[in-house]
């Protein structure tokens with residue numbers, strides 16, 4: 580192993596943290612780990628990581644500390660007992676949190692004399708360290724550039740700016756699509772089950788629709804430009820047409836006896852747009868049902 584590489588401490592050994600350790604070890608970084616449940620360290624220790632027997636010792640082992648925890652409360656729970664060791668080091672928290680919770684966390688770390696970066700890993704654990712992996716990062720630009728090479732072992736860094744909440748906002752926005760799509764996929768599977776269509780037969784059909792969304796959006800006029808201009812030409816898929824379908828999906832879900840909250844939330848966007856006379860406009864008008872507006 581190349582001991583000249585930057586030592587890294589990794590705290591939090593769920594699937595994501597373990598994948599990060601493997602990737603850092605493979606690149607030759609000495610890695611010290613700590614996890615609340617010590618047995619979760621066994622595999623990475625076998626691969627070459629050093630297990631610290633307390634958070635304070637883990638922090639003291641490296642100038643760069645990466646956190647992969649469930650949320651920022653876990654950071655307080657873990658680093659609370661190691662706060663005196665933080666001074667002069669850099670904490671990179673790659674755990675999920677709300678943007679405001681992240682800003683509070685950044686202030687807490689800064690109050691203990693450490694630099695702080697926040698981020699979100701945008702691939703599942705098995706893809707960490709592969710060419711497709713990327714990580715949103717925000718915080719002080721000089722700190723980000725100082726650690727970019729090491730963090731790139733996890734995924735290519737996409738730096739968004741100084742505000743620590745920004746990377747988290749981008750992470751949550753992407754998870755917005757991810758989580759809603761997964762729930763809608765399973766909602767559709769459950770709906771088809773009520774018609775006797777098994778998941779294995781349903782999924783190929785549903786995946787075709789899911790995969791068809793990007794080409795559909797790419798084929799039309801630039802959606803970003805339209806949204807920025809507030810232009811919603813109704814020549815293809817109107818609010819009236821899409822809204823009627825949203826109504827039918829709620830009716831179908833209710834008739835099938837499955838949970839209808841997700842389609843009802845979608846229906847509400849179209850109901851809002853129709854009730855304000857936007858029926859002839861493009862479906863994209865529903866963004867104004869979501870935005871804060873006067």
Ligand SMILES: NC(=O)c1ccc[n+]([C@@H]2O[C@H](COP(=O)([O-])OP(=O)(O)OC[C@H]3O[C@@H](n4cnc5c(N)ncnc54)[C@H](OP(=O)(O)O)[C@@H]3O)[C@@H](O)[C@H]2O)c1
Pocket residue numbers: 590591592593594595596614615616619647648649650652653656657673674675699700701702703704705
């Ligand atoms: N898994 C993925 O594919 C994926 C993809 C992108 C981003 N992420 C993000 O990466 C982070 C970690 O994900 P994961 O899948 O590895 O999650 P996980 O399996 O839930 O692991 C979470 C880690 O946090 C620790 N933890 C939670 N609460 C704690 C507390 N109060 N005190 C001390 N330790 C605490 C757990 O310790 P114990 O082992 O003791 O429970 C564990 O090490 C999350 O923020 C997630 O959003 C995950």
